[in-house]
Amino acid sequence: MVWQKRYSPPGASPGTLHVPSALRGDVRITAMHYSPSAYHEEEIIDLDDFLCTAPSDGVLWLNVDGLGDVNVLEKLGQHWNLHPLTLEDVLNVPQRSKIEDYEHYAFLTFRAAFVEAPQHVRMEQISLFWGPSYVLTFQEEAEHDVFEPVRNRIRHRRGHIRRHGADYLAYALLDAAIDSFFPVLNALGEELEALEEAVFEAPTRETMEAIHAIRRTLTHLRRAIWPTRDMVQAFIHSESEWMTDPTRVFLRDCHDHVLQVLDVLESYRDLGGSLMETYLSVQSYRMNEVMKVLTIIATIFIPLTFIAGLYGMNFDRTKSPLNMPELQWYWGYPFSLALMAGVALCLVVFFRRKGWF
CATH class of the missing domain: 1.20.58 (Methane Monooxygenase Hydroxylase; Chain G, domain 1)
Structure with missing residues (x-):
């Protein structure tokens, strides 16, 4: 599992929007507008028409799947007065998890993880803009959508999400991305158990290669989730006037989830190191x-x-x-x-x- 950083061209002026070749592709935009009593969901075909008639009441969530169209970023940036540097960060994949407060909005970037195939873990960067009554999210692709549980909560009016504002929606989306690491950890845990049995029963060269691969995956996951701990902590103490105290309480629970992920990753990394040492000891014994x-x-x-x-x-x-x-x-x-x-x-x-x- 290797991620390659995609930057803007060397020498480009700050705020330049450049789509790397690896991110080019179709873009899909969906919108959800909701209030305690109603909600509306649609796929946006003409972004200009939608922005001209965008509702001003309730909470608006605009999700963009795919980062291959600079025009979409520019139009959204102009409509909500988003800083060019934050728009550039959306395309610079992967970014270190962070939160930046601006006068009219806050910008967050973080990671989600998923198991694409057996023994193959992938991560994607998610960028989030949070304003007084809107949330904009940008995902690298639509194939693996970690936000579907949040959509179902809005559709079926489950939980607190439709009774709260945009700050709670931002928390719910961040929490969904963090929780996406738990199924990945479960899959890696099962793989480690299988490798542990193989080490003592019939270790081969493929066993050593599998141990090395899973240790490298764990290192990448830890590198991705570690900055999220500080980012969530900063989010809790955000001085934004739109942050409510109930949402801060839920964010503390989100922070606990990050710590749980880190604890499991540390224990798995230790187990991976022990398996490698055990493999070498077994081979030496044989x-x-x-x-x-x-x-x-x-x-x-x-x-x-x-x-x-x-x-x-x-x-x-x-x-x-x-x-x-x-x-x-x-x-x-x-x-x-x-x-x-x-x-x-x-x-x-x-x-x-x-x-x-």
């Missing part, structure tokens, strides 16, 4: 076992080789009666084989009693 068996076999054959080498010397029996007289024995050859077998058996019994195999 190698030692192989070397021990080979050493025992070699040790058993040392005296046998000595006996065979001793009687393999070519001394002339006719020159001296002392030149290996046992070579003339009738039972000489069977005796030498019995001697070798006896020595080998004694060594095997000795090693067995020592518990060396």
